[in-house]
Amino acid sequence: GDSVTQMEGPVTLSEEAFLTINCTYTATGYPSLFWYVQYPGEGLQLLLKATKADDKGSNKGFEATYRKETTSFHLEKGSVQVSDSAVYFCALPLGGTYKYIFGTGTRLKVLA
Amino acid sequence: DTEVTQTPKHLVMGMTNKKSLKCEQHMGHRAMYWYKQKAKKPPELMFVYSYEKLSINESVPSRFSPECPNSSLLNLHLHALQPEDSALYLCASSQGLAGGRQFFGPGTRLTVL
Numbered sequence: 502g503d504s505v506t507q508m509e510g511p512v513t514l515s516e517e518a519f520l521t522i523n524c525t526y527t528a529t530g531y532p533s534l535f536w537y538v539q540y541p542g543e544g545l546q547l548l549l550k551a552t553k554a555d556d557k558g559s560n561k562g563f564e565a566t567y568r569k570e571t572t573s574f575h576l577e578k579g580s581v582q583v584s585d586s587a588v589y590f591c592a593l594p595l596g597g598t599y600k601y602i603f604g605t606g607t608r609l610k611v612l613a
Numbered sequence: 614d615t616e617v618t619q620t621p622k623h624l625v626m627g628m629t630n631k632k633s634l635k636c637e638q639h640m641g642h643r644a645m646y647w648y649k650q651k652a653k654k655p656p657e658l659m660f661v662y663s664y665e666k667l668s669i670n671e672s673v674p675s676r677f678s679p680e681c682p683n684s685s686l687l688n689l690h691l692h693a694l695q696p697e698d699s700a701l702y703l704c705a706s707s708q709g710l711a712g713g714r715q716f717f718g719p720g721t722r723l724t725v726l
Contacts, residue, residue: 535714544617544703544717545656590655599644599669599710603655 503528507591507604514581514611522576522607524565524591534558534567534574535592539606545590548576581611617718619704625724628694634721636687636704644668645687646705646715647679656703662687694725 508523526534533552537545549558551567551574558565563578574591591604617638626632636645644663648656661669662681670679676698678690687704704718 533713537717544619544719545705545715546717547714550714594713597710599646599661599663599707600658601715606653606655608653 503532503593503595503602505591505593505602505604508607509605510588510607510609512607512609514609516583516611516613517580518611520576520578520581520585520609522589522591522609524574524576524604526572526574526591526593528572528593530596531569532594532596534565535594535601536563536565536574536576537590537592537603539588539590541587548589581609583611583613585609586611617704617706617716619702619718619721621721622719623722623724625726626691626694627726628696630694631690631692633691634689634702634704634723636689636718637685638706638716639685640706640708640716641684642706642708642716643684644707644709645681646703646707647687647689648703648705650701650703650720660689691723694723696725699723699725 504527535550536548538548539545549560551558554569556567565576588606588608593602620635647659650656659673660679665681680688701720703720705715707715
């Protein structure tokens with residue numbers, strides 16, 4: 502069945518370091534893919550999305566490219582800030598349903 | 614208005630209490646969701662309402678009772694909860710079937726004593 506595998510955390514980086522959080526998926530068809538971010542004490546917010554193969558989603562300096570050949574949607578940022586400290590979830594909608602599959606979440610801590 | 618609001622923000626209740634969580638959206642979305650999120654875990658789907666009708670119940674215990682009074686409102690009635698039900702309860706909405714983004718509320722932090 503459809504699934505999402507997300508890199509385990511926590512990830513601790515210094516400010517201005519490069520970030521990669523890996524996400525791979527198994528899906529029937531070609532679903533949209535999402536990255537959500539959850540800041541402490543808050544709900545989930547959409548960070549970026551891609552709707553088809555080779556699409557690149559981007560927002561707030563974060564990017565992710567929908568790679569059909571490697572079934573991946575890795576999240577990257579060139580220079581992280583302390584304010585990026587949060588939990589990041591990769592998500593995959595189950596086509597034709599109201600269900601979404603979320604990755605396990607990756608906690609990012611950025612040190613000044 | 615691209616916001617989902619939830620009240621209360623925090624709730625502490627005893628195992629014999631009855632309480633309700635409320636969720637509201639004014640984006641014209643026709644699907645509304647309740648999720649339960651335990652610490653350091655992803656959200657777990659509980660219920661989905663589509664066009665004000667219950668579409669999905671993920672085998673949630675009957676001590677949780679959802680209600681959708683109209684297309685903008687979603688309630689979760691709580692009764693005789695257990696301490697293990699303590700969690701963050703998230704409401705979300707989306708325009709239609711999965712494929713599009715979900716909009717999440719800030720959540721209600723529930724503690725059951």
